[in-house]
Amino acid sequence: MGFVHLSPHDSELEAASVVLEFRRPGRITWCLPIVCVYRPPSSRVGFWEQFTSYIDDVTRQIKHGSLCILGDLNVDCLSDPLPSHFRDMCAAHNVRNVVAEPTRFRSTSCLDVICITSDITAVNVNVIPDPISDHFAVKACLEIGSQVDRPQRIRVRTRKKPLSTLDFEEMSERIGSALTETGNKITADTTVDDLADKWHGSINDVLDELDPHVVKNIQLIKRSPKPWITREATSLLARRQYLHRRVRKKGSNDSALLEEYRRVRREGTLLNRRLRSRYYQNEFMSVKKQPRNQWVLMNALLRRKAKDSGEGIDHKGVSQVFQQIVTDPDRLPLLCPFGSHRQPSMLSIPQPTVTNILKILRTLNVHKAPGPDRIPSILFKNCHEVLAGSLCAIFKASIEESKFPALFKHASVRALFKGGDRSEPRNFRPVSLLPIASKVLEKHVYRQLTHLLLENPTIIPPQQFAYRRHH
Structure with missing residues (x-):
């Protein structure tokens, strides 16, 4: 129950209202003002202005909810056209009358109304034939619970608190101990894929222990395009x-x-x-x-274009288009040009050092999204001293075996809208979120290739200024 609002004593208006509040623990989720009114047959024209002002006073402080008007207005609500004052009142408050039968004894007029807003459903509206005085009783069932906006809930796997609030000194000690224990189990026959898998398992074990993932129910609330509208x-x-x-x-x-x-x-x-x-x-x-x-x-x-909300997108169609890019035989020569498997004799990538890996780790952008391994870049940057040695060992094995670790090839693919019709799958382009560790290896190889190309004038002539530093 909410509050009761009575009409002013100095007014001829005979009205009272009550506001029903639907609550959840700690907050009000929905309000329903119910206004009861009686209009005498001899009332003046100013009644409708007073009544409209009274309803505005009742609903002014209510941000969420609907409106229900009950009472005897002494106007025929079945006439065609409707009385002008009654029609204007319904239009001003966006309500409609749901009583469609005569409510007066030995008459064809409907004087007793139940006016509700469009978000309320009236079920079983009946006029009881047994007369009470000169009017019939009107009974209706209003369905309001199903009209409450219930936000959609999804289950997500997230951390209890942001990683930026963790104690990285303790985490560095635990990661160092875990990597040392894992390194003692490595033999000469261990491949680069096994090294990457064991390294990944050690890091995730520490993260799950210090900052375990939890499953939360997230509410997806569709906000009004104009939330300031009252x-x-x-x-x-x-x-x-x-x-x-x-x-x-x-x-x-x-x-x-x-x-x-x-x-x-x-x-x-x-x-x-x-x-x-x-x-x-x-x-x-x-x-x-x-x-x-x-x-x-x-x-x-400024009404700038918002990011894509995901509505009206054919997700299966987008996935099929992305799959065809790497499975269509006609596209394979574009992805793997002929002769790319040959290794030029002049190309030789030197082995990485711990110092080089430390420089790369210190310059990582902590706002970059992680890949499917869910190891964030802030962990690499704040724990660079204990991670540099293990990453250097993995990168050395990768260069010696001429094989990129399979774990670093996994990526989370996101579809970005390019423009046009959102229902057309070809209007999206795929973006791959790779693991942060693979980006560190790629940056090391990139620096070596850039140095090789710039030092050899037969590959890139000095007159080439585009895409070169300090030019």
């Missing part, structure tokens, strides 16, 4: 649309109606600007020390 603004918008339809129907001959429409349109525009400004002011104050969230708000404020 019930007052919604009612004003409905009123503007109703007047717009009437102006289009009658034309510009009715000057009073046209002036009313322009007034409501002007009020709606000013109210929307005021609410929008107040909303973004409050949002910017709440993320005052969060630059990333500030940019998200800035993009929304």
Whole structure:
């Protein structure tokens, strides 16, 4: 139960309301104002203005919820057309009457109404034939629980707390001990794939022990495109649309109606600007020390194009297109040109040193997304002293065997939208998220190849300035 709102004593309006609050632990999830009203047959025209103002007062402080109006209005709600004052009241508050039978004894008029908003469903609306005084009793079942926006829940595997808050000194000691124990089990027959697998297992065992993964239920809440819109603004918008339809129907001959429409349109525009400004002011104050969230708000404020939401995408079609890129025989020569398996005699990649690997680890970008091994780059950067030796051993074995570790070839493929129709799979391009360790090896090989190409003028002439440093 929420609060009760009575009509003012100095008013002729006979109305009362109650607000039902649907709660979950610690918060209100939905509100339903129920307004009960009686309009005497001898009431004046000003009744409808007082009643509309009364409903606005009841619903002004309610951000979420619907509206239900019950009572005897003493107007025939079955007539065609509807009485103008009743029709305007329904349009202003976006409600409809669900009673479709006469409610008065020995009459064909419907005086007793149940007006509800579109997000409430009325089931089994019955008029009880046994008369109570000169009116029938009206009974209806309103379904409101199914209309509450229940956010979709998904299960994700995440860490208990961000890695940036962990004690990396302790983690470095544990990783060093685990790698030392693993290194004692390595023999001369151990291949580069076995080295990579054992290294990966040791790192993940320490991570799972110090910062284990947990399974959480995440709510996917679909936010309103205009979260600053209140019930007052919604009612004003409905009123503007109703007047717009009437102006289009009658034309510009009715000057009073046209002036009313322009007034409501002007009020709606000013109210929307005021609410929008107040909303973004409050949002910017709440993320005052969060630059990333500030940019998200800035993009929304400037109406920049948001990232793809994933709606309307044929995920199976996108996957099939990506698979054809590497399985289509006609495309294989493009991926593996003829003669690429031959090793030029002039190409010789020197063995990496611990010093070189340390330099690469110190320059890693901690914001880069990890690959399928889920080992983040911040771990490599903060624990570089204990990881450099083991990575150097793996890279040496890879160069000696002329084989890239199979574990480093695994990638998480993400589809990025290029433009056009989102339902067309070919409008997406694949992006592979590789393990951070593979990027370290690739950077070492890249530096050696770059040095080789720049030192040999027969491969890249000095007149070539593009894609070269300091040119």
